[in-house]
Amino acid sequence: MNERDLRGLLDQVKAGRMARRAFVRRLAAVGLTAPMATQLLALSGVAMAQPKSTYKPTKRGGGGLLKVLWWQGPTLLNPHFAVGTKDQDGSRLFYEPLARWDRDGNLQPVLAETIPGREDGTLAADGKSVTWKLKKGVRWHDGQPLTADDVVFTWEYARDPATATLTSGSYKNVTVEKVDQHTVTVKFPGATPFWADAFVAAAGCIIPRHLFADYIGGKSREAPTNLKPVGTGPYMFKDFKPGDLVSGVINPNYHQDNKPYFDAIEMKGGGDAVSAARAVLQSGEYDYAWNMQVEDEILSRLEKGGKGKVVISPGGNIEHIQLNNTDPWTEVDGERSSIKTKHPTLSDPAVRRALSLLVDKASVEKHIYGRTGIATANFINNPKRFVSTTTKYEFNVDKAIDILEKAGWKKGGDGIREKDGKKLKLVYQTSINQPRQKNQAIVKQAAQKAGIDIELKSVTASVFFSSDVANPDTYTKFYCDLQMYTTTMTQPDPEVFMLQFTSAEVATKANKWQGRNITRWRNKEYDDNYTASQSELDPVKRAAMLIKANEMVVNNVVVIPVVSRPGVAAMTSKLNASISGWDNNTWDLSDWYKDA
Amino acid sequence: MNRQYIIRRILIAIPSLLGISVILFGVLAMAPGDPFEELATNPAIPPEVRQALRAKFGLDDPVWQRYVHWLSAMVQGDWGFSFQSRMDVDMLILQRLPVTLIVIGASQILAISVAIPVGVLAAIRPYSIFDQIASTFAMIGFSLPTFFTGLVLILVFSIQLDWLPFVYRADVDATGWAFYWEHIKQSIMPVIVLGLAQAGALVRFMRSSVLDVIRLDYVTTARSKGIGERKVIVRHVVRNALIPIVTLVALQLPAVFGGAIVTEQIFRVPGIGSLLIAAILANDTPVVMGVTFVFACLVVLFNLIADILYGWLDPRISFR
């Protein structure tokens, strides 16, 4: 899909000949996220869809205690220090952003009165600023009113390097100005097609100025409110035990009518995913469980009991195999996988193509992940129903053998192919996680049939994903031939995501392996395309460039995408809760209710 | 065995604990991993943030500097704060101490109070039916892992019969008798799983050491003096046979503080074991250091107590 096609599609939507939803799907098929697609529409003057609320309760409270299980419990409750989604999810019980992403990638207002748009001029035509109008009459849990000062303060707090917030990426390059008591303007340094980042969703929670003002910068840890949050959300803080429990009671002054439904909430942490699934689906002790990283085989059997259901929501996470472009077995200047080397076997495009044919994605999906991992050909997500026309996946051992034979890789006496004295023996590493080990076993077996010997290695997650410079087993060092893990795409804008294939980002000893390009693939065409996309003002052209970037990554077999990992939650049959893959699990907690 | 000896041992304990703390700190500092791994895979978080946090928490300082810093703070009663939750370490430990003491303590008491009489009875009539049954249960206790026995109990009592909850909640929303009843109900399974595993080993030890003692000369002498069999067993046999048991119990008691990692995980008991394992996996050094150091103190203390008890159980033991 090129720029012209994209414009054609946008025109069709504007003219009402194409549904918004269909447009989002078409873009997803070529690797763009749903939020990215809806932002494109907004910039072209097509307002965000506002689906009708399905919330039924007619009065606030009365729902009793809501019990939810997070098998890794939140360890801190300041949304700007939140390390993982578990902490963000916990913070969202109490704090709220200006707007949130729904399941289809649409923005919904929370503390904002409306979503900015081109019609009323709140979204600047040049893409350099966006104006947010705050909802009036919102009060913090301690009774103070929410004003534009709190929003400006949140920006100051989050961007201060001394505070070292984890959300600083969304705030450090923008400026925020107060227009009046209930209006703020976010200004970008250049035209920014992806304008809904600051104050939106997970990274966008607004914090009260009157409680945090004295604890900005170096003293940030000492704020008592870190442990006893005061927000605007549907529940007020009751108790917090890191890793074990977060509890809250109903906020009687919540800013939305008849919400929330439950009188109290208890978020319990600890344990493992399978037993969490049992507690919801089988025994019904709990109402909701988060992140069901459980094989679908088990989930569907537990579901058969009829006490609960599994809910899936598409998101941007991709389980993929990376191929090393450098030689991990030769040390040059104190580092292996140095960019001064070339991989002895994987540098041959034939071997790469053969490997991509040997990953039986369909079986991985069918027998390991089921509904919780959908086979994909694209690096950016791709719902199965809308297979891209350019990138395809195929599992074909014979074809792989054929490619290898033609490229001159002949079987040796031990059944392993070799060429010029180099044997096709590869080490394939991943983190410890049962589905991953099974995935490895499936790849190993197919490779064996094609004459490639694969040695499996698994590293405990806390080591594999660490940035420990001294450790050889981290994924950024990539001291082996193949490796597999899931990249999370918490930010729906693919620009940040696609940065990881640019030459300047190569992880090396010199940058303490902090670079994002782990495969060490370097391609001038890709770099040029990427640089051009960064300074491209026209959002449509930019989108087309990002689509091209995705195609290049997949077609050159820089990585082999395996399955996209949607969000998976388990809940009791009576609970009504919507899940969004583009926002936190508790993104619309205020709207959760139980059928009578 | 005198007071001087005990005082000397306590004085030696201080430098030996210091030495242990140096090695603990060194191992934790050298062990692979860093506390901000979760940030690494998230492309939205710039690497500078990770660097800034490392610098802020002093992780880039040399190990000896960090140790001196830790020790001097510890001496002043400052345990440091967790990298994960940014909460004070002593507060985190205190939050979880009551549950740990109750659940793990109950299982230890259960194990000891079942194992000692069963072991003695089994040894008095070795290879009797009672001995065979006791031994079989004991072997089940230590040959099946707790993750397995725990799951079997959950499947039977929580899912099939629906009698007991399997998610442990420290905050029970009930009052009066209901409060205690809820606590007892949710503690039954973890206590049994842990108790069975520990009792299994203890039964075997008790049986073996009673068998060792029962044939010693002085027991025969006591018997020949016409002392009743019951009295012989309790006074002469059990007392001497307790030496290995005292050793073992002294080895296990620090675990009442240290928690039981696997069992706590299965039943979601918010004990110190789960705090420790979460901290280890997240490379949250201050928490790991705090918990293991208290644990080390308890190990040293209980081994000292064991040595003192040896002298009481067998007055001929002398420490020179």
Place this chain on the structure above:
Amino acid sequence: MAGSTPASLSAEAPAAPAVVAVSPRKARSISPALETWRRFRRHVLAVTGAVVLSILVLAVLVGPYIWPVPINEIDFAAKLEGPSLAHPLGTDDLGQDLLARMMYGGRISLAVGLAAMLVALTVGVLVGAVAGMASGWLDATLMWLTDLFLALPTLPVLLLAMYLFRDSVKQVLGVEGGAFVLIVVVIGILRWMPVARLVRAQFLSLREKEFVEAARALGASKMRQVVQHILPNALGPVIVVGTIDVAAAILFESTLSFLGLGFPSDVPTWGSMLRDAKDYLDIAAHWALFPGAAIFLTVLAINFIGDGLRDAFDPRRVL
């Protein structure tokens, strides 16, 4: 089981004459080792245990030749099947044959269990015996070392050990050989402390007993006191620890593999099979049943052998 109990094993049997214990010289007619073997042979349960263990060892050694099914043949069509003719012990969730995996895994599990137990016992008995005999600063130092090892948190130590030694050991011994040696050493290192403390406690008590005093008075060297008089009497708890350690080592190996510190994930062992199977316990019970039963049977057999050894070593017992 009870039916096979020989009457003479009852403790009600008349106690042996004290002379035997004080002066082993009288038993010189046959060597102590031979005497022990003679007693062991008569211990019915111990012989049963030895036979069961031999069968297990034989099965894992010879079995793969009789049942030459590959351990990692993935067959999704046959996944999670119960026992059948094609798969006598059923299949796991990738459709791999459990009988083949049980036999292959048994080699590793049995070898790891026995070897790690021997390492732990050797180190523990050595440290405990030296500390128990020496007293003074040597005792204090050794007990400090024991306390230190008890206090070390397992997981960081494991990660550190693997990180420091894995690659070099792997280069010398290959992937599986390296993993084996490391696992055995690591388990041994993490489990000797209870043995040391138990042995030391026994020594403290035994070295003051009359029969040792008598030997001392007769001019027996320290070495002789230990080997001839104290050690045989201190073996009771050591044998119990040994039997428990076999089970512990087999299970601990699975924990190590689970942490990526043991064998590669595609190498089955009894412990890791049990761990993989646990989530499927109510779906495919056979998967957990067989490795669980195999571990239990091994422990049972070793316990009987241990009991037999204990009774056979007992210098006061005349069968």
